[in-house]
Amino acid sequence: MMDRPNLPLNGLRAFEVAARQGSFTRAAIELRVTQAAVSQQIQRLEDILGHPLFTRASTGLILTDIGAALHPVLTRSLDDMAEALSRCQTGRHREVLNLGVVTTFATGWLIPRLRAFEAAHPQVALRVFTHNNRIDIAKEGLHMAIRFGDPDAWPWHxxxxxxxxxxxxxCAPGLAARLRRPQDLAGERLLRSYRAEEWEGWFARVDASCPVLDGPVLDSSVALADLAAAGEGVALLPAAMFTRQLRAGILARPFAAEVDAGRYWLTWPRGRTQSDAMARLRSWLARTIADDPAG
Known part of the structure; x- marks a missing residue:
């Protein structure tokens, strides 16, 4: 075990930020130092360990096996230190909980209810980080994540x-007014997510042929909803997450038929010890959704 006086704290902190950001440049911005300083600190840490922590790729930094093992441990340790310092400053205990949330669920359900969670659990400092349903909990320094889909896709969680x-x-109300039957959609621009099979599933649900899909592909339901509201086409979306836009007349729903494409799940790495904050969030979500699933 390395002696505490010899722990390379600056290098460990630089590595944690660079691994989370996926870039020395973004790490330097967060740490308010130069990119060269970040690179030097990490190089010094790699020299001490005798192993590289990153490989460089055109898409950014990729953690080596050693780096991938070290990063979540550092993230938890730094969070624990931040929490302890905050407790000293405020004189009260607040446990930090980093939660990744797919953007559609964040804007359509969670954010309007955050005040209720904070009021019910003042001892939890909930930090919300949005994502597009592609997320690595450990790499991104999260404790839990809310995703859309099927849990079979996350076997280790x-x-x-x-x-x-x-x-x-x-779609926009004006466009909805000219849609009388599902077949009318063949003459409209159908906006798509990266899950290409969803439109085919909906047309099968209404016993209609799916037209050729050549509209734009987006990785965010929120972006699809914005395009649809602007009259740029018809989007296939979870109506329960867009109740405010439907009530306000920003979006319209021309057909009652729905297709089951999955659900939202609260996930966390298998084997992770469940903290008090994690248990409180699980309980609050279950209770609140039972009382008011869509709002």
Whole structure:
């Protein structure tokens, strides 16, 4: 075991930020130092360990096996230190909980209810980080993540079911007025997510042929909803996450038919010890969703 006086704290901190950001440049911005300083600190850490922590690729930094093992340990340790310092400053205990949330669920369900969670659990400092459903909990320094889909896609994670999210076409009210039957969609621009099979599933649900899909592909349901509201086409979306836009007349729902494409899940790495904050969030989500799933 390395002696505490010899721990390379600056290098460890630089490495944790660079691994989370995926870039020396972004790490330097967060740490308010130069890129060269970040690079030097990490090089010194690699020299001490005798192993490289990153490989460089055109897409950014990729953790080596040693780096991947070290990063989550550092993230938890730094969070624990930050929490302890905050407790000293405020005189009260607040446990930090870093939660990744797919953007659609964040804007459509969670954010309007954050005040309620904070009021019910003032001892939890909940930090929300949005994502596009592609996320690595350990690499990104998270404790838990809310995702959309099927838990079979995350075999090394535990998962609590949250909100079902059947999908249906949504569009601008003016466009909806000219849609009388599902076949009318063949003459419209159909906006798509990266899950290409969703439109085919909806058309099968209404016993209609799916037209050729050549509209733009986006990785965010929120972006799809914005395009649809602007009259740029019809998007297949989870209506339960866009109730405010539907009530306000920003979006319209021309058909009642829905297709089950998955649901939202609260996930965390299998084997991770569940903290008090994690248990409180799980309980609050289950209770609140049971009382008010869509809002």
């Amino acid at each position: 535990e998962a609590d079911p949250l909100v079902a999210a059947p999908m249906t076409p949504l």
